[in-house]
Amino acid sequence: MAEYVFTESMKIVGADRKKMEIIAMDPEEGAAALVSGDVVMACLFGGNSIKSATSVGTRLLTVDEARAGGIMGIDIVSVTNKFMKENPGMLKAFVELTHEANERYRKGGSDMKAMSKESEMKVADMKDTLSGFKFLTPKETKKSMKSGNLAKFLKGFDTPRGTVTTKFLP
Secondary structure, three states: OHHHHHHHHHHHHOOOHHHOOOOOOOHHHHHHHHHHOOOOOOOOOOHHHHHHHHOOOOOOOOHHHHHHOOOOOOOOOOOOHHHHHHOHHHHHHHHHHHHHHHHHHHOOOOOHHHHHHHHOOOHHHHHHHHOOOOOOOHHHHHHHHHHOHHHHHHHHOOOOOOOOOOOOOO
16 A cells, blocks of 8 residues: 555656665654654655654645545455455454444544554544545445545556455445
8 A cells, every 4th residue: 555655646746766765664664764864755654653754844745635646545454255255244244343433433423532542642643644534435435446546546556366345335
């Protein structure tokens, strides 16, 4: 995912990747390297890493600019085909629970203190990070998988190499 977002972001800002030395790091390492001056640019995910990095620099793209350019961070849950065939009830329950939590968040019913504790972030920082997220409904998810950003993302990675299915959506 990070590689895809980085590649697409560089296209939007007109940067030539061939002129860069790209070093793969996890977000915390990338933020620390930026803060220490060891690198001049970092592609980051996660509120704490982004907060740290923006203390010494600025975003090349805002969330809205990235979205306008067709870039959205997409979390994907992957299982093997064997697991999917053997555990359809578990997968359906997981997807349903995820959509229930998303709906609760959209309606303002989530426990922000518990979420901030689990994400190891301050409540305000977590809320700021989540403000850039879009929690899709099952209908929106299905559309995205068939013809939207998720379909574009999967095509960009030459996926599916296995099965991509909407059958577990509520």
